Amino acid sequence: MKPTVHDIASHAGVSLATVDRVLNRRPGVSARTREKVDKAVHELGFVRDVAAANLAKGRTYPLTFLIPSNDNSFMRGLRLALDEARDRAGVERIAIRLVDVPAFDAAALARALKDAAADQPAGIAFVAVDAPEVAVAASEVIAAGIPLVTLVSDLSGTERDHYAGIDNAAAGRTAASLLGRFAGGPQGKVAVLAGSMLVRDHRERCEAFASVMARDFPTLELLPVLEGRDDPAVVERLVAALFSGLDDIVALYSLGAGNRGLVKALESVPAERRPVVIAHELTETTRGALQSGLIDAVLNQDAGHEVRSAIRVLKAKADGLPVVADQERIRIDIFLKDNLP
Amino acid sequence: MKPTVHDIASHAGVSLATVDRVLNRRPGVSARTREKVDKAVHELGFVRDVAAANLAKGRTYPLTFLIPSNDNSFMRGLRLALDEARDRAGVERIAIRLVDVPAFDAAALARALKDAAADQPAGIAFVAVDAPEVAVAASEVIAAGIPLVTLVSDLSGTERDHYAGIDNAAAGRTAASLLGRFAGGPQGKVAVLAGSMLVRDHRERCEAFASVMARDFPTLELLPVLEGRDDPAVVERLVAALFSGLDDIVALYSLGAGNRGLVKALESVPAERRPVVIAHELTETTRGALQSGLIDAVLNQDAGHEVRSAIRVLKAKADGLPVVADQERIRIDIFLKDNLP
DNA sequence: CTGTTAGCGCCTTCAA
DNA sequence: TTGAAGGCGCTAACAG
Numbered sequence: 188m189k190p191t192v193h194d195i196a197s198h199a200g201v202s203l204a205t206v207d208r209v210l211n212r213r214p215g216v217s218a219r220t221r222e223k224v225d226k227a228v229h230e231l232g233f234v235r236d237v238a239a240a241n242l243a244k245g246r247t248y249p250l251t252f253l254i255p256s257n258d259n260s261f262m263r264g265l266r267l268a269l270d271e272a273r274d275r276a277g278v279e280r281i282a283i284r285l286v287d288v289p290a291f292d293a294a295a296l297a298r299a300l301k302d303a304a305a306d307q308p309a310g311i312a313f314v315a316v317d318a319p320e321v322a323v324a325a326s327e328v329i330a331a332g333i334p335l336v337t338l339v340s341d342l343s344g345t346e347r348d349h350y351a352g353i354d355n356a357a358a359g360r361t362a363a364s365l366l367g368r369f370a371g372g373p374q375g376k377v378a379v380l381a382g383s384m385l386v387r388d389h390r391e392r393c394e395a396f397a398s399v400m401a402r403d404f405p406t407l408e409l410l411p412v413l414e415g416r417d418d419p420a421v422v423e424r425l426v427a428a429l430f431s432g433l434d435d436i437v438a439l440y441s442l443g444a445g446n447r448g449l450v451k452a453l454e455s456v457p458a459e460r461r462p463v464v465i466a467h468e469l470t471e472t473t474r475g476a477l478q479s480g481l482i483d484a485v486l487n488q489d490a491g492h493e494v495r496s497a498i499r500v501l502k503a504k505a506d507g508l509p510v511v512a513d514q515e516r517i518r519i520d521i522f523l524k525d526n527l528p
Numbered sequence: 529m530k531p532t533v534h535d536i537a538s539h540a541g542v543s544l545a546t547v548d549r550v551l552n553r554r555p556g557v558s559a560r561t562r563e564k565v566d567k568a569v570h571e572l573g574f575v576r577d578v579a580a581a582n583l584a585k586g587r588t589y590p591l592t593f594l595i596p597s598n599d600n601s602f603m604r605g606l607r608l609a610l611d612e613a614r615d616r617a618g619v620e621r622i623a624i625r626l627v628d629v630p631a632f633d634a635a636a637l638a639r640a641l642k643d644a645a646a647d648q649p650a651g652i653a654f655v656a657v658d659a660p661e662v663a664v665a666a667s668e669v670i671a672a673g674i675p676l677v678t679l680v681s682d683l684s685g686t687e688r689d690h691y692a693g694i695d696n697a698a699a700g701r702t703a704a705s706l707l708g709r710f711a712g713g714p715q716g717k718v719a720v721l722a723g724s725m726l727v728r729d730h731r732e733r734c735e736a737f738a739s740v741m742a743r744d745f746p747t748l749e750l751l752p753v754l755e756g757r758d759d760p761a762v763v764e765r766l767v768a769a770l771f772s773g774l775d776d777i778v779a780l781y782s783l784g785a786g787n788r789g790l791v792k793a794l795e796s797v798p799a800e801r802r803p804v805v806i807a808h809e810l811t812e813t814t815r816g817a818l819q820s821g822l823i824d825a826v827l828n829q830d831a832g833h834e835v836r837s838a839i840r841v842l843k844a845k846a847d848g849l850p851v852v853a854d855q856e857r858i859r860i861d862i863f864l865k866d867n868l869p
Numbered sequence: 870c871t872g873t874t875a876g877c878g879c880c881t882t883c884a885a
Numbered sequence: 886t887t888g889a890a891g892g893c894g895c896t897a898a899c900a901g
Binding site (some may be wrong): 191192193203204206207210211235236238239240241242243244245 | 877878879880881
Binding site for chain 2 (some may be wrong): 893894895896897
């Protein structure tokens with residue numbers, strides 16, 4: 188039978204309360220007593236029952252999520268995932284507060300971080316804009332002892348506790364490999380469409396993509412990166428202009444959001460001139476485009492996984508528990524029309 | 529504050545025990561009382577705290593896993609995943625019993641199923657061999673009221689409670705799409721290497737692969753399927769023979785296991801004659817082959833996810849709780865050299 | 870058929 | 886610095 192605190196107590200010859208103090212590293216225990224308890228814990232192989240502990244504590248974890256108020260499917264999916272997490276809030280003893288933040292706005296994000304910290308939540312998760320002022324605000328949060336996790340896009344040069352998102356360099360490389368091999372022919376131009384170079388995930392995807400293209404498919408020519416601000420309207424304009432100008436574009440990598448605009452623009456490109464297209468995030472739009480053949484592959488990050496991972500990590504940090512890095516790695520899903528879920 | 533059984537009891541004007549009886553659908557409650565309680569539950573929006581319930585029950589779930597005693601990396605991975613699950617056994621209140629079963633042996637599997645059922649575990653998970661005698665044994669397990677889950681490979685024509693594995697038809701289609709596009713040229717032969725057509729996962733992959741190849745890449749010629757019994761030695765022999773005989777094989781789809789043999793055989797194929805290769809399961813071998821360029825893509829199912837899913841489902845079934853189908857879907861991971869974890 | 874009572878494993882006052 | 890006692894939300898004897 189699994190040993191309990193009672194077993195530890197009797198084995199160490201102390202009371203339950205003392206065992207509890209030692210287990211939770213609370214003060215008011217003599218060194219000798221502490222040692223006795225530690226020894227008993229070790230000898231009996233005691234592992235505390237987290238469920239029972241939480242039950243007794245009745246503790247809930249107020250968590251704050253800062254999400255860009257960007258109206259694209261991915262962010263909507265993220266919100267949906269948060270709503271679902273809320274539904275399980277009771278069972279998991281968490282209380283999620285969702286705060287909207289203007290997109291790509293470092294100053295606003297920094298402010299929001301400080302405001303969130305003022306509430307003293309058990310943890311904060313946020314989609315980072317990679318700017319110094321955000322880094323400063325993040326450091327303050329950490330300094331205040333509040334666990335901090337970046338979500339979807341990471342922050343450079345800070346000691347955030349964890350990053351819940353995909354490896355964006357790997358995503359960029361994968362896109363390049365697929366696109367290069369799908370394109371087939373050795374000649375032609377390749378367009379790259381990003382949201383903003385201000386966010387680290389886009390920058391990383393872009394750089395990795397470019398480097399693999401240069402190495403493995405040197406005869407394909409990369410066009411200058413277009414920034415669509417993850418906004419369908421802007422994206423549509425940019426892509427339409429692109430295809431009305433040039434006529435030897437063989438492939439396009441859309442590494443940001445706003446693919447509604449991309450698909451619209453692609454629809455009016457004559458079928459015989461349509462490029463190989465690789466995009467990010469599986470949404471209604473990209474799913475439809477995959478099925479109709481307008482898009483060839485979609486790289487996806489599962490917002491639900493990211494949210495759940497962020498929550499697990501924040502709870503663990505709040506409890507001072509270690510996180511199993513391996514279990515928290517967010518996969519890059521690759522979807523073709525053939526393996527749509 | 530979340531309502532508890534106490535709130536329900538006082539709201540309905542009954543005792544705790546009665547509330548408990550109603551909640552757990554135990555007999556010995558008058559229809560009127562039951563209604564009163566149900567009404568209170570509904571009105572207060574009561575959700576029972578599963579953690580507390582389990583604590584009180586002190587219940588553990590003895591689960592039996594039947595795993596083919598096949599010595600390939602995937603099955604070893606599955607065993608590893610089970611070991612890890614065992615480590616968390618205490619916390620999750622499960623006790624896993626692992627039973628080895630001869631591979632591809634329907635009679636032995638049927639017997640093992642009956643034996644396992646005789647122990648009256650809280651649930652059974654098994655890698656199915658798709659044969660009538662197995663179906664019969666499975667029906668008996670179900671009839672005995674023991675939750676039953678197929679793992680990795682499914683069973684036709686039975687009412688197993690759940691299948692914890694990937695969509696193998698989707699995997700076959702995906703392999704065909706990638707292989708066809710990677711192969712580039714329109715001419716050449718394509719080899720298919722399976723483990724055994726006795727298991728449904730291999731059959732499904734094979735059929736789906738063939739049908740997409742026929743539809744989308746009709747000029748590539750499919751060779752007859754080779755059966756390597758998931759055994760590296762057999763696989764090596766088959767592939768070596770294949771390449772010594774024919775000289776216009778442009779691609780190969782390995783849909784089973786035993787890829788150690790495949791890679792060995794490929795290594796001795798002259799570089800300029802090496803085919804596009806798509807294989808299943810990310811192992812040390814396939815990872816190395818991806819990196820060295822011998823294999824172009826690997827489709828993977830995460831054994832850890834499958835085991836954890838099977839456990840969750842079996843527990844839920846044992847408790848008569850519903851399963852969130854969506855959350856239990858096992859993804860097909862696609863790995864290129866660029867997105868190796 | 871219904872209620873009382875004593876735990877499950879842990880944490881937390883309150884006293885000593 | 887230590888211990889005793891009560892309780893978290895739920896279940897399970899055992900009585901009525």
